[in-house]
Amino acid sequence: MGVLVVDPNEVDLKIICDLLHQWGYHEIYAFNCLDAAEEKLMLHHSDRVMQAVFAIDIAIIDVTGGIPCYRMIERMRQSYLYQDVPVIAMSEHSRAEGMSSSFAYGASDFFSKPIEEYELKARVRAGIRLKYEIERRKARERELIEATNQLSDLNEVLSNLSLIDSLTGIPNRRCFDNTVDQEWRRAVRQGGHITFVMIDIDFFKQFNDTYGHQMGDKCLVDVAKAIKSQLRRPGDLLARYGGEEFAIVLPHTSAAQTEGLCQSIQEAIKGLMIPHESSKVDNHISISMGIASAQPSAQLLSAEALLKEADSALYEAKANGRNRFVISKDLKTTA
Known part of the structure; x- marks a missing residue:
């Protein structure tokens, strides 16, 4: 279970990481610098050369810094590698100040600092459930597409058979x-x-x-x-x-x-x-x-x-x- 945490506040970053460890999340990728996190995710590279550095199931990003933080969320949404990763935005500003912009740029959830353990835990769990639901939905969509293709192939075979004489094998x-x-x-x-x-x-x-x-x-x-x-x-x-x-x-x-x-x-x-x-x-x-x-x-x-x-x-x-x-x-x- 991979969790990305981006927070320039070293104290808050450590609190979040420690809590995640306590809750059983051991693959934690922590960054106190927005640019470093974006570079690791290769968000500035073309999708044609992009490679997954690590698997991320959920991201927690501090957006107190404003537009640059929101842009990172937006770039994740535009990347085929991370477009389905739930992003929990957090901010030192009030809920009214940060929530609307976070959602506008593609965040899945939002909470205001200071960090409350019960709230963070609930939002992380909700984000993980969302990720699983997205994966199940996409898997089901792939199954439906495959079934549709198989049905189309079968219909083509049946259509061709309906045009062939069963005895001689030539057109009917x-x-x-x-x-x-x-x-x-x-x-x-x-x-x-x-x-x-x-x-x-x-x-x-x-x-x-x-x-x-x-x-x-x-x-x-x-x-x-x-x-x-x-x-x-x-x-x-x-x-x-x-x-x-x-x-x-x-x-x-x-x-x-x-x-x-x-x-x-x-x-x-x-x-x-x-x-x-x-x-x-x-x-x-x-x-x-x-x-x-x-x-x-x-x-x-x-x-x-x-x-x-x-x-x-x-x-x-x-x-x-x-x-x-x-x-x-x-x-x-x-x-």
Whole structure:
């Protein structure tokens, strides 16, 4: 328990120190000179180089000398090392003369000399209790900040999880819808193309009926990985749209630029060599794709309208024999 005592009156300084010893306070730092005390506390140094010379739990400072004494209290309040240390001001002047100025400069308590043992003891105990309360409050604040940060991190994790398909590990429909909205707005502001690709696994119901749902789930996972492996740009997004259907958002990409990607995706799916004896188009798993592309800033299209065009192109790919991709050419404008 560290107690700082500053009093130019040697007699009073000794009385205070002796009493503190009697009350069980043994770490007492006594100064009869204000400048010496400030130097030991390094109050004139920048906080960047300030180091704690000793731990102080309470300070008792004689302010009879006026402004210089009050300034010391003020500097303690401005220091991050001592700002929470309770300061008991004492003065040879009357209570009315010294108390208001002491409190104005940051003192926690005040008493007038001559020193009364019972009064000093009570004020020191009150100051120590105040110090403990400040420490407990700050510890609680730190706990609350840490808990808030942990909750924020947890919420972020939960938010991210809510955007991921639990089976395939790729973004889900909710994430796809959010991305479509963001990328569409960006394309309207900045110009350029945006392309949507709708993908469907051919005859997937028959695959489940033939091999079982467990193998069906594995097929979905493998197909998702194969498609994702062909997306090279950070802004491209593959999502599970629902069931056996996937969707891709391609910012800054035209329909012509998408053809090569769709060809590579088909090759990647073919390379999986997943048997599908119930398929009417191939002995292995295959996919159909519908592509729709537009320049939102130049065409009066909505994102929903373009998605419908991609879905129509997918339907056309299925109607024309599946295991292929079709690019929509019917981009109707809507107000």
